[in-house]
Every structure is written in C-alpha cells, then in structure tokens.
Amino acid sequence: MSKVLIVGAGSVGSVVTQKCAQVPQVFSDIVLASRTESKCKAIAAQIDQPIHTAQVDADNVSDLISLLRREKPKLVINVALPYQDLSIMDACLAAGAHYLDTANYEPPDTARFEYRWQWDYQKRFVDAGLTALLGSGFDPGATNIFTAYLNKHYFDEIHELDIIDVNGGDHGYPFATNFNPEINIREVSAACRHWENGAFVTTPPLSKMTLYTCPEGIGTFTLFRMYHEELESLTKHYPSLQRAQFWMSFSANYLKHLEVLENVGLTGIEPINYRGQSIVPIQFLAHLLPDPSTLGPRTRGKTCIGCIVRGSKGGKERLMHIYNVCDHQACYREVQSQAIAYTTGVPAMIGAKMILEGTWCEAGVWNVEQYNPDPFMEDMNRYGLPWQLAELDPAFQLEFA
C-alpha cells in the first residue's frame, strides 16, 4: 500500500498510470504530474480508480521538491523527457523518494546518451537509503532482464548478444514517429556504436543492415544496427560478452523521410536564428509531425522485441532466443495506446512494483539486470507482456547485407 508519483503525461505516462491502477494492492495512491495538467486530467478521466493530478515543471528542481514534499510519494516514476532525469533524481534525494526511469539522461544540446551522469549518483542514493532503478522500460528494461534471465538459467557464460527490436505496425501516416519525434530522430541519426572484443566500435548511422524473419509469422523486416543505451550497462555487467549489437527495423519509407529531413537540415539540434527568433529545427519538425499519442487507434500489426544470446553451457555452444510479441490493437483496446507505449509502460509499472514490494530495493543506483530477473519475468507474463523462449541452431547467424 504505497503512494506513487508519475511524472510525464505522454503515451507512456498514460500506460503506466493505467497499469498501476490495475494493481491497487501495490499502488494504493497514484498522482500523475506534468507540465500541462490538462493532459493528466484527460488520462485520469479514462480510469475508474481516482487518480490525482498535479502541475510540475520537471526541469525545475525546486518545483519538483515542493510537489514531492506536498504529496510524499514513496516512489517517483519518471516517464518525462530524458533531459529531465537528473533534476528528478535531485528532487527525489532532497525529498526522500525512490526513483525509477525508462531512458537514461541525455543532455539537451548533444545527441549522446550515456549512464555516466546517473551512475555518478550512486553514493548519494546509498547515503540517502534510496533506490534508483534505471531503464525499466522495454529496451532498455525487458531486454536487459531477458539477458540476465538467459545468463542465469541457460548459460555458463554468454558471448554474443543481438537485441532485435521489430515494429511491424502501420499507422497509415506517410511519416510519424512512435514516440517523441525529437528523441526518436536524435537516436536514429546518431552514429552507431556496438561492442566488439572489449570495446565500442563506431560506424556511420544505419550503415549495417540485415534481413530478419520474425517468429510467429510476423514477417520479414529490414533491420539496421544502431546504438542503444542498454549496450552500455549490459557490456559492463556481463564482461564475458565479446560482441553486443542492437538492431531496429525501419521501412524504406521511414528511411527516405529521415534522409530528406536530414538533407534539408530539419533534424538539427542546434538553434538557428529565424527572423529574430531562436528555433531548434528538430523541435519545429516534431511540432509538425502527428502527436505519437494519436497513433493508437490507427496502428495495426505487431511488435516483436527480444534478444538472441550465444554462449556456452556445459562446454557446448548454445544459442537462445527470447522475445515478446505485442499486438498494437490489443494494447489499444486495453489502455488506449499502441504497443510502443505499452511495451515501455508495463515494465515501468513492474519495476515500480518490484521496488514497492521490497523485492528490488537495495539503496543505490541500479540497472535492472543487476537484480534477480525471475520475479520480474513472472510479472511480465502476468501483466500483459508474455515472453517466448526458443533454442536456436548454433549455426544461425544474422546475415549482413
């Protein structure tokens, strides 16, 4: 019986709020806060249980502290923007609340995300006797836990990790992004980094591709290798990994739009002077694109996100695949959001449940793979993200095109 404060009323904030409301024995009291309180109220209106709402500027630490001191939540679930992770962590320390997020801190002015800034809070959280759980979405989040689960139960040692994120959904727009366009495009247009023989190797954005056929008849997709933040924590926590790569599916149409928008300078993150006004091109672009929260009713098809892990067990090579399949329309029927927001929001609720139930609650700053994956994996099956496990022929390789 605990009070939780959810910061961020976008698509993921909506899913987290609804999923928390489904587990009242843990989340007895829910406050949803955002810069725009009307968005919180709109979400609250969709839910039978009472949800309290509040206005807060998540960039402003003293504003956050006032809210936390007034509401006294046991835990803050941060599903605001990655730029705001540190201000929310600061406020949790000042006000004595646990902390959870789904994406690591990213400075607003450089397209570079890394855990360093948040890992640096380790001593402060230990000293305060508080838990900060980082990256408890799907990827990062479920993919880290999948890796930990396979490592624990199926391998003596893991050597190769391929995280595969396929979105087979179609929203019917010529171009739209499934989450905050600014964050999405910054991520996709960044240089690729993958782990190889003990170090990160940098290659040009989207320069390596492979054709991949999903299980369960979902289809064949073009995957592109890119950097994703869980590679940083997983290669640190599993030093036996010789190679770790992240792959995401993109359609030719998506890439065509991205190429053109880059060519004309619309993905730029540096402000430009336009008739005396300072405008960040990618933010102006984001303003023009469909709001991701409106994609839910339009999106059909499935996601398939998981990990292919190669390693050894009893002296023999072994290859395992673990994944979740999520149907956009089924998600929409349940929580009025498509699968991208659903697969991020449900693990945030489960991570919060792990902390509040005392299952994962050591003081300090933790990535999800540092805890026992088993109770989290059980809850994934229970709360809408059932996973499948398959042993593959070790001869299988992703083919480079």
Add this chain to the structure above:
Amino acid sequence: MSKVLIVGAGSVGSVVTQKCAQVPQVFSDIVLASRTESKCKAIAAQIDQPIHTAQVDADNVSDLISLLRREKPKLVINVALPYQDLSIMDACLAAGAHYLDTANYEPPDTARFEYRWQWDYQKRFVDAGLTALLGSGFDPGATNIFTAYLNKHYFDEIHELDIIDVNGGDHGYPFATNFNPEINIREVSAACRHWENGAFVTTPPLSKMTLYTCPEGIGTFTLFRMYHEELESLTKHYPSLQRAQFWMSFSANYLKHLEVLENVGLTGIEPINYRGQSIVPIQFLAHLLPDPSTLGPRTRGKTCIGCIVRGSKGGKERLMHIYNVCDHQACYREVQSQAIAYTTGVPAMIGAKMILEGTWCEAGVWNVEQYNPDPFMEDMNRYGLPWQLAELDPAFQLEFA
C-alpha cells in the same frame, strides 16, 4: 538615354542589373533597390559602371512612390516577389513610370497565380499613358515570344503547344531550388492545369510524365506536366490552340525531397502557431535551404527551354521546335549567376530595352506575345540567349508514361 529602376536584388536582379549595364546607350542610369540595400551594394560592386542603390519595402506603396518621385526613372523593372507586383504597379501609376515584370501576381495566402489582377489595370495604364509589360522573363517571356514568332512566320494557324523547360544542371546539393524556394515549391506542388479543347483541365500535381530527349546531346529527362502562367495568356491570345501544356524536368531525387517535405507539412503556406510564434512552414523551409544565389559557382550542365508547336501551313500539318540552350558555367563566368537566373534576367533587360527604345510602348497592360516578336528575337541572339529552330516530323508525339 533613360533611367531605369530595378526592384529586387536576388539572383535575377543581379543578372538584370549586369545586363542593363552592358547596354549603356539605352540604360544610361541604373538604380537598384531592395528591402536590404547591402545586397544591392554587393551587386553594384561587381559592375564597372556606377550603379545607384536604394532601400525600399516593395510591399509598401507609399515607400515605393517616395523612391520613384525621388529617382524619377522612366521604367521600373520588377524582379522582386510576385506578391509585390500590384504594389509596384500602383506606385508606377502614381509616379508616372513604365512597368515590367517577369512573373504574374500571386496572393501570398493562396498558391494560385493568374493574370486577372494585373489585366484589371488595363484602363489605368491606358489613361496614364504608361506601358506595363507582363511576364518578360524566359518562361513566361521568351516562350511566349517563341510562340508568337512561330505563329507569325511558320504557320497559318497553330493548334498544339508544348512548352518544355529542361534544367540539366547539377548543383551538387542533396536538395536546393534554383530560385526562391517558396515560389518554386508553391508552383510545383500546385494542381496541374492544361488547355484542352477550349478549356483548362485540372489534374493532380505531377501526375503526367514523359521521357524527353533534348537536342544537342543534352540528354534524356523525365518531364512532368504542370501549370505555368504563360498558358493563360497564350491560350487567350491564340484562340486557335486546341491544346497547350507546360512540361518541366525534375529528377527522382528532387521529387523524393518534395514528397517528403509535403508529407511532413513543410510546404504549407498557412501560418501555424509554434510556441506562440506565427510561422509559415514553407518560409521556414526556405530559410533552411541553400540560398539560390549561392548555386552559381557550383552548378554545371545546361538548360534547354523552348516550344514545340503544331499547326497548319498551306493546308498541311507542320511541327516546329524552337529553343535556347544555356550553359550554367558560361553564365556564371559572364554575370556570376547560373542559367536559371540568367535566362530570366536577360529577357527582362530586352523587354525593358523594347520599351525604352519605343519599339514596344503602347499605353496599357500587355503580355509580351501581343507585340511584334522580331526585334525581341534579334536581341535574344545578340545578348546571350541565341535560339535554334528545327522542323520536326509531324509524326512526333510526346509519349505519356
């Protein structure tokens, strides 16, 4: 020996100024005015003869009248924006100056250009004893005169007109437009209209294409049918025309960029509210794209613009092709601008010369094809736009893809 005022210091304004300066026996005194006088001074600095410069807001009639009363030019050459045609015509009437432009009036808030607004000035120019010469660029302009010339010398009656505008130049940028991006994109994304059996027929933008091989080894290009303003005046002045079409070459890469920019709403001409600021998306896009005036030194290749006219002579069907080929780098060497600005600016100078020499100077509002084409055609050969004439096999047809 006359004074001329040139309004507009873009690429075309630069070419017109330089070409007028090459004919001092007609243009004895040249004033170049623009919203940004420093652009005028930069052009003036490239020219040996003295060019006077001035600051003027071409949207502001009283500002224009003050300038005209101060400078007392015999003729105003308008190479500013099409939105400004009417304010400049008003000022010419008030101050007693002849008027010439290269593109017809277009209201800022609708992507629709037509001559109606300017033709309505007919009585006022007649009463004032002043000449307004409309559309004295290349297309409109030279293409109208080509049609008039063929009609006069090679046909009893003309029946079909295909105006073909090929730009075989390459500027090396992923995407840039050869003249004002806003005007260019508005024109290309507008619905197509062509003349067929006594009426204009509307079809979707760029929905009809043909492969066309230029003369003189310039190459084979994909042409798209689109509306262009000379179709309005030519079908009015040559009522024997049963069909009239305008074709422009676009590369697959140009069209890809245009499609994406339209898809994301960046070609919109309606202002949107962005963080409390009113921004017209296509103007923001224009701000991001390379300035057309910087393309000159980079552009290589040739333009080939002309008319294919079908009609009858002595009871027999006849097909004639008349065209100009212009080399981007040769233009740049002569006037530091590429061929798109050159082919527009030179006919503006020649039209101005026709008025000031008294060759074309009847009071009223005129399209160029309403005057005798012969002296203009002679001056095209003399001042840098030599034309070629070829009789084609009447069996030739543009193939619809």
